[in-house]
Amino acid sequence: MELMYWWMPVLWLATTAGVVALALWLRARRRARALATAVPVAHSDRLTQLPAYRAALVRYRAALYGAVVVVSLVLVAAVLMSSRLVSISSYQPEMRNRDIVLCLDVSGSMIDYDAAIVRTFRDLVDEFDGERIGLVLFNASAVTHFPLTTDYRFVREQLTRLENDLSSPLSDYAFINGTLLGEGSSLIGDGLGSCVMRFDDVDRERSRSIVLATDNYVAGEQILTLPEAGAFAAERKVRVYGINPGDVTSKDYIAEFAREMERVVLATDGGYFALADPSAIPSIVDGIEAQQTERLTGEPLLVRTDEPTWPFLLSVLGTALIMYFGWRLKR
Amino acid sequence: MDELLHRVRTRLAIRAHRKVRGLLDGEYVSLFHGKSLDFDDLRAYIPGDDVKDIDWKATARVGSPLTKRYIATKKHAVLLVVDTGRDFAALSESGMLKRDVAILAAGVLGYLAVRHGDHVGLVAGDADSTEYVPLRGTESHLERLLRVIHKRTSLSAAPSSLLAQLDYVRRTFRRRMLLIVLADDGAIAADRAGELQLVRRLHAQHEILWITIGDADPTRDEYADRDMIDVADGRELPPFLRSNSALRAEFATAVASRTAASAELLDRIGISSRRMSSDDEVVPGLFRLLEVHNHARR
Numbered sequence: 305m306e307l308m309y310w311w312m313p314v315l316w317l318a319t320t321a322g323v324v325a326l327a328l329w330l331r332a333r334r335r336a337r338a339l340a341t342a343v344p345v346a347h348s349d350r351l352t353q354l355p356a357y358r359a360a361l362v363r364y365r366a367a368l369y370g371a372v373v374v375v376s377l378v379l380v381a382a383v384l385m386s387s388r389l390v391s392i393s394s395y396q397p398e399m400r401n402r403d404i405v406l407c408l409d410v411s412g413s414m415i416d417y418d419a420a421i422v423r424t425f426r427d428l429v430d431e432f433d434g435e436r437i438g439l440v441l442f443n444a445s446a447v448t449h450f451p452l453t454t455d456y457r458f459v460r461e462q463l464t465r466l467e468n469d470l471s472s473p474l475s476d477y478a479f480i481n482g483t484l485l486g487e488g489s490s491l492i493g494d495g496l497g498s499c500v501m502r503f504d505d506v507d508r509e510r511s512r513s514i515v516l517a518t519d520n521y522v523a524g525e526q527i528l529t530l531p532e533a534g535a536f537a538a539e540r541k542v543r544v545y546g547i548n549p550g551d552v553t554s555k556d557y558i559a560e561f562a563r564e565m566e567r568v569v570l571a572t573d574g575g576y577f578a579l580a581d582p583s584a585i586p587s588i589v590d591g592i593e594a595q596q597t598e599r600l601t602g603e604p605l606l607v608r609t610d611e612p613t614w615p616f617l618l619s620v621l622g623t624a625l626i627m628y629f630g631w632r633l634k635r
Numbered sequence: 636m637d638e639l640l641h642r643v644r645t646r647l648a649i650r651a652h653r654k655v656r657g658l659l660d661g662e663y664v665s666l667f668h669g670k671s672l673d674f675d676d677l678r679a680y681i682p683g684d685d686v687k688d689i690d691w692k693a694t695a696r697v698g699s700p701l702t703k704r705y706i707a708t709k710k711h712a713v714l715l716v717v718d719t720g721r722d723f724a725a726l727s728e729s730g731m732l733k734r735d736v737a738i739l740a741a742g743v744l745g746y747l748a749v750r751h752g753d754h755v756g757l758v759a760g761d762a763d764s765t766e767y768v769p770l771r772g773t774e775s776h777l778e779r780l781l782r783v784i785h786k787r788t789s790l791s792a793a794p795s796s797l798l799a800q801l802d803y804v805r806r807t808f809r810r811r812m813l814l815i816v817l818a819d820d821g822a823i824a825a826d827r828a829g830e831l832q833l834v835r836r837l838h839a840q841h842e843i844l845w846i847t848i849g850d851a852d853p854t855r856d857e858y859a860d861r862d863m864i865d866v867a868d869g870r871e872l873p874p875f876l877r878s879n880s881a882l883r884a885e886f887a888t889a890v891a892s893r894t895a896a897s898a899e900l901l902d903r904i905g906i907s908s909r910r911m912s913s914d915d916e917v918v919p920g921l922f923r924l925l926e927v928h929n930h931a932r933r
Contacts, residue, residue, distance in 0.1 A: 335871075338862040339862070339864060339869070341861070341862070342861065342862035342863055342864045342871075343726060343851070343853075343858050343861050343862070343863040343864070344724060344725040344726060344790060344863075344864060344866045345725050345726060345850070345851045345853050345863055345864070345865055345866065345872065346721070346722035346723075346725035346733070346795070346819060346820075346821065346850050346851075346865070346866050346867065347722070347819065347820055347821040347850050347865075347867075348853060348865035348867075348870070348872055349821075350820065350821075350850070350886070350889065350890060350893065351853050351854065351872070351877075351882075351886055352872075354882065354885050354886060354889055355885075356879070356881055356882045356885045357876060357882055360875075360876050360879055360882060361876060364873075364875065364876065633875070634875075
């Protein structure tokens with residue numbers, strides 16, 4: 305807790321002192337004038353010794369002291385409000401400057417895993433605050449399903465629809481439209497390269513990461529190989545988290561691709577997860593989240609937040625009390 | 636140049652009808668026990684004359700009561716004892732200045748005395764100083780006395796002290812006199828033994844008539860909007876505390892009991908007293924005072 309305008313209390317002190325001095329001066333002047341016209345009375349102790357008078361005086365004094373206390377409190381509240389009482393908290397700005405691109409391989413073998421990733425992110429969107437998320441689907445070519453956005457309602461809607469399309473047996477696979485325009489299929493390097501290029505605002509300090517789900521089984525002529533795409537990502541400071549369902553013993557025949565993918569992904573300071581079961585996806589995504597959180601706890605930035613609640617309540621209550629005491633004193 | 640005395644005469648004239656004036660005269664004469672034995676003449680009886688002075692034989696001859704008049708061989712001394720401190724520059728119960736009521740009362744009695752050829756003197760003062768104006772028997776002298784009272788009594792005068800004036804009288808005068816004491820509500824109380832002692836002592840030597848000028852009621856409505864100060868110390872009496880009806884009732888009760896108590900105290904010593912607080916009350920009040928005093932035959 306501290307005051308934003310430290311000079312405000314000084315100003316208030318000076319003003320209050322001025323007002324009090326003026327009031328005293330006016331009162332002295334008025335009193336001098338009033339004494340000339342006042343009703344002169346002798347032996348007022350006949351009145352002031354009466355119990356009723358003493359009781360009235362005690363009541364009046366109590367009201368007066370009450371009013372003084374309340375006015376002081378309201379004054380303090382006014383000083384606090386006008387000098388802007390702020391609380392100071394530290395804040396990790398990168399936590400909220402996060403951009404995540406989901407980079408999903410939509411070749412036939414990956415559909416189940418994609419559905420799990422999409423479902424997990426659909427649920428995660430609820431907790432997002434400031435993060436941007438985008439979705440790219442690729443096979444032979446990459447299609448931006450939706451660009452990086454903070455419109456979480458839209459994101460949730462899109463992810464829900466895509467999740468339905470991915471997991472429903474009645475799906476028409478319309479989402480793969482545009483992903484087959486290339487030389488072959490599963491052009492992973494091209495896909496990753498495209499995903500890296502989805503980040504805008506490259507000059508600004510943001511945390512950029514890609515969740516790449518693929519088995520790295522390339523069938524065709526790539527423009528960009530995976531290591532080249534990884535280097536491109538590293539150059540743009542994009543972390544790649546790879547999820548590879550193909551890196552299991554039953555698929556030894558593509559182990560070499562898996563090793564390559566692991567190497568590339570780790571070179572971008574990201575993470576590599578091999579798995580066989582789509583139900584492990586949520587924990588992996590949580591892991592990525594946690595890892596990122598940990599890594600992004602950087603320089604804490606001091607944030608001042610206005611705290612007007614207590615002074616405000618005090619001033620409202622105090623004003624009511626001032627009215628009450630004023631009424632008591634006038635009566 | 637005799638404005639104050641003129642006011643006294645006017646007041647007497649307004650009140651009276653010759654009857655009252657004659658009554659006052661009669662009561663005044665009866666104040667003095669000692670009469671000369673030198674018979675002067677007879678005159679028609681006026682109510683208020685001492686019944687002992689009626690010449691019953693002459694009355695029987697004429698058919699209407701006649702009373703004897705004697706040549707005064709001795710001039711009586713009437714001494715006005717007035718508090719001219721600040722307290723008397725305050726308001727009386729009627730709203731007049733207490734000083735003006737006191738001057739009127741002193742003037743009426745002084746005028747009666749002067750017309751009877753008696754001498755009137757004044758002891759006036761406050762806590763700081765006492766002024767003595769010697770006994771003389773002329774109207775201009777009476778006017779002078781009244782002026783002294785008028786001039787000395789102001790808000791800038793020293794605090795009131797009737798005790799100081801009474802003590803001055805005790806120290807200074809040997810002869811027996813008629814003391815007219817002009818006091819106010821604060822002068823006599825049971826808890827002020829020193830003053831009671833002094834009054835008792837003076838009563839042993841002098842004839843005393845005690846006139847109390849009633850003090851103002853601070854709780855009155857007409858003062859509610861105005862500032863009010865106690866003249867003794869300049870302390871303000873805040874309006875919100877004066878305008879309470881319960882307080883007003885309590886004050887009225889307290890004043891009544893206090894007035895009764897001080898009258899009772901004086902009565903026990905043997906002094907007749909009368910409380911008055913406006914110019915209208917002065918003449919009938921004095922008449923009642925003299926009447927009560929004479930009937931009590933003190």
